[in-house]
Amino acid sequence: MSRAPARTGPFVPLEDQDPSLWDGELIREGEAMLRRAAASRAPIGRFQLEAAMQSVHADRARTGVINWTALQTLSAALIIVTPTLGAQVAHATIVGRAASPDAGLSVLDELEAQHDLDDFQPFHATRADLLRRTGASAEARRHFERAANLARDTRIEKYLHGCADRLR
Structure with a gap:
């Protein structure tokens, strides 16, 4: 949802979107939820991994770069948990x-x-x-x-x- 403002109009791939158009408040809210999930010590599942991947993408709003190595690690874990x-x-x-x-x-x-x-x-x-x-x-x-x-x-x-x- 935080990237919804950047997705109006023609289709723009995620890596080509302007992160300045993303909703910073929703990003912060998502990050807080991810931290709470990690602190709960519950087994990591599909949704936590997907949220972590979104967090890596959202971090581009701060850093200007996509950490593809982190995404590769998270996506490898995701296909172990959910091999769709x-x-x-x-x-x-x-x-x-x-x-x-x-x-x-x-x-x-x-x-x-x-x-x-x-x-x-x-x-x-x-x-x-x-x-x-x-x-x-x-x-x-x-x-x-x-x-x-x-x-x-x-x-x-x-x-x-x-x-x-x-x-x-």
């Missing part, structure tokens, strides 16, 4: 930033060997972005188009088609 396909694809995205695009693509290759991902939009969007970062423009464009065609949100669809068009 979405969490695993998100982990590939994070590995692609923390280590290298090729490392993120390797994570996606392992997932693709285990699952039918042809109709899973986040897979195609992630593969497209990582491929673009390696310079494989033609293949990236194909995955951006596939992701756009699978998008349920018209703002995301338009954004992904724009990504594909910029690679022409």
Whole structure:
């Protein structure tokens, strides 16, 4: 919710959002909740890990940078606790930033060997972005188009088609 003001209008990926538009009071409230959860000594679960990941992103409002290494550690823990396909694809995205695009693509290759991902939009969007970062423009464009065609949100669809068009 703290980032809601930055999400009006066209779709803007999280890392491209202007943190000065985020609600600082909601960020502080979330941080206080996260500290209380940590102090409770309860076993760490999915929601605490997801909140910690959001905290890393929110810290960009203060530092100006995203700590991809911290996100990689948290997302690795998340897929142990909650090994959803979405969490695993998100982990590939994070590995692609923390280590290298090729490392993120390797994570996606392992997932693709285990699952039918042809109709899973986040897979195609992630593969497209990582491929673009390696310079494989033609293949990236194909995955951006596939992701756009699978998008349920018209703002995301338009954004992904724009990504594909910029690679022409």
